[in-house]
Structures are given as C-alpha cells and as structure tokens.
Amino acid sequence: MARQHPSVTIQLERWTDEDMPLLVRLNAPEMTEHLGGPETPEQLEKRHRRYVAAVDSDAAHIFKVVLLPEGVPVGGVNFWERDWEGEPVLEMGWGILPEYQGRGIASAAVAQAIEQARATSRRAAIHAFPSVDNAPSNAVCRKLGFELLGAVEFEYPKGIVGSATTACSTGMGPPGGRSACRQRPSAASLPSQLC
Secondary structure, X not given: OEEEEOOEEEEEEEOOHHHHHHXXXXXXXXXXXXXXXXXXXXXXXXXXHHHHHHHHXXXXXXXXXXXXXXXXXXXEEEEEEEEEOOEEEEEEEEEEOXXXXXXXXXXXXXXXXXXXXXXXXXOOOEEEOOEOOOHHHHHHHHHXXXXXXXXXXXXXXXXXXXXXXXXXXXXXXXXXXXXXXXXXXXXXXXXXXXX
C-alpha cells in the first residue's frame, strides 16, 4: 500500500531474499553509529537470514521502504513482539539511507508501520528505543506522538549495553543512552500511541 505523506510517497514492502544489498548499505558506519557500529559480513548475512525467516514465519514484520514513483529502496522499518518491564509490547526500529534523510521519509515509513502494527497485532503499545544522541529518530518519535518514558539501559546489539531514550525527546538521559517511548491508544490525534 502506497502512502502519501506531506512531501513524499513511500511504500512498505515485505523483506525478501533479494534485499541483502539494501541491508549492506544500511550497515554503513554513519547508519550504525547509534547501534554499536557496522556488523561483519558474516553477522550481516546471519541478520539477513533471520529477517527472511522472520518474515516467512510472521515472527516479525520487516519491511523495506520504497520511494515512489522512483521505486527505489531507501531504508527499512521493522516491528516485532517483545516483553518490556513485564508488559507485552511491540518494538519498532527504522533506518533511512543518508542521501534520503531529511525529506520526511522516516516519518512516513514509521507512520505506515504503525498502521500495519495496529492492523496486525493486539498489543496495546508500540515502543521505540532510539539513542538519546540520535536527534533524527527522536524527532520522528515526537512527530508521531510517542510519549517519552525516559532514559533506560538497553542492550543492542546483543552484548552491548547503552542508554536509550524511549522515543520523543533528544538530549534526555545520559549521553550514549537510549530513551524509551511508547504510543498507546488515544482519542487525540492518532488511534494509538507508541511506547
């Protein structure tokens, strides 16, 4: 389903075996600076296999973001089930290639992924854990109505613990941290809010 955002039209397409070249581009140092740095080719191949298997089994919703009308893959957005502080939630993550950043593509992709999550899951909340130092991702969270829950210790990738913000606000919590944000159902603007 194509989605028109104020200045951009994108489409989310399920991740396939042919999307490894996009994953390689998303593994660039500037794309992974808030995620512990680039993965090795072997780690990346394993990640790609996990993505394809997760999509095939419906264990996670992993999408490439395609810019229209060009049909160019420009990034990815994913969501999956997890428990957070004893509560079943969806966790969401995203990345847009550097040359396409700053155009509203991430916001459009995350908004469309939120719609997909609402249509396919009974979980009440969606959480995002951008680094407190990741201003663009925190801005996406704020724009889409994520509620800032605060800075938290967060392990990602496996074995690397840092601080995360739960969406919405940059500069919250210690440098290098992550913020935790959520979105829950709301009568205000969006049908649900992200956690």
